[in-house]
């Protein structure tokens with residue numbers, strides 16, 4: 506069953522179109538990944554879904570309620586975990602969640618129950634009464650998640666919830682998301698970390714420059730990436746690699762330059778590597794590491810755009 510339907514959504518800031526005629530739908534109970542580099546238009550799309558930003562054109566319906574004509578009912582179904590934490594540092598976790606609960610219309614016993622559930626889920630019960638000004642960045646992020654789900658939303662929208670957190674908190678956040686899914690919550694998860702999206706998501710959409718490039722299950726997108734190898738060559742930063750020549754080598758489908766590495770898609774890494782070495786050595790590029798991988802979502806992005814996801 507479709508929980509969220511987005512149809513022909515567009516948004517411009519001044520004359521710049523940052524969301525360009527985007528349509529997709531999200532099924533009840535799935536974890537849906539929205540993947541794209543910085544500035545792709547992910548947050549703008551989600552801000553429109555949350556009703557925080559008005560679309561220039563297009564339609565959004567949540568649980569069958571149109572966001573324009575049935576906005577209250579549609580918004581009731583959503584919980585938001587924004588990129589920036591929206592918490593009061595001088596208050597405890599419990600006081601912060603009381604505030605978030607009350608603006609969502611939860612009171613009394615139900616609110617105590619909801620706070621207890623949310624703090625258990627994000628594993629912050631033993632720090633519940635501490636001022637959150639003393640929390641680590643990862644703990645604040647986890648509390649931010651608790652705030653987003655205090656009213657038990659059907660659809661939880663999470664905008665890069667793991668950016669800048671330590672690995673332990675990151676794993677914790679990923680586990681929390683899986684538990685939420687098991688409890689029946691539908692989740693939209695934006696990220697520019699391919700590994701997280703591959704680990705978590707049932708279906709994925711890839712966005713760039715405001716456009717939806719592709720959408721499908723992980724298996725479908727991996728298939729779309731095709732039988733290409735992704736070769737990553739790291740080099741010391743003394744020289745600049747000759748990208749034009751590399752792109753012209755036999756067997757190179759795409760090649761993109763990152764800070765200290767080159768990512769290449771090729772149907773045959775074994776045949777390409779000797780040619781590539783020769784070229785790099787003759788251009789006085791000293792290679793520090795080489796990796797060959799099966800295609801993943803990052804290779805698909807490279808295939809679709811000719812660029813690396815994080816450049």
Ligand SMILES: Nc1ncnc2c1ncn2[C@@H]1O[C@H](COP(=O)(O)OP(=O)(O)OP(=O)(O)O)[C@@H](O)[C@H]1O
Pocket residue numbers: 518523541542543544545546547548549550697
């Ligand atoms: N209020 C605004 N006014 C003008 N431009 C904006 C505004 N909000 C976003 N933009 C621009 O729109 C583009 C898309 O931004 P958006 O935040 O949606 O991208 P994103 O995919 O979420 O990226 P990130 O991963 O960095 O959050 C960017 O170029 C951004 O600078």
